[in-house]
Amino acid sequence: MSFTESYTCDICGDKKGTSGQWFLAWQDCLPLVRTEGTQPLIKLTRWEQEHAHEESVIHLCGNRCAGTLMERWMTEQHEQPTASCA
Template identity: 60%
Template sequence: MAYSESYACDVCGKKKESDGWWLAWVDCFPGQKPEEDQPLIKLTRWQTYHAHSDGVKHLCGARCAGTMMDRWMMEQHADPDAHCQTA
């Protein structure tokens, strides 16, 4: 029996049917003290293994990556004292 996976862009909802997709996630940029830690966003080329990781967003291309970045930046401006989320 064949196994198939499907992915959808976390911004526009388009189904993954081609190459050229991207992965993005929020990480932590450490400050000199824990209270100075700041969230940051990371972006990399598609890799199926990492597409399964918690918190990773699937992006169909540059336009949706830019939209996600814009939304994330707006959230950061709305809460400039935000620090990294700890699990």
């Protein structure tokens, strides 16, 4: 028995095909060095099927959607400069 996996861009909703420059992203926490606490962090990497299954991964269909994610995240961080990880 076989099955087909499908992925959808979390920004624009496009379906992943066999071509394209897909990326993966995660939101994470960066420990502060001089004080206690954490700071939100975003990680971005090229598509890797093994990591695409992770629950917290953000699927991105290309440069434009990766840029949109970064812009949204940066705006959120600017609006909440003292935000820490939950």
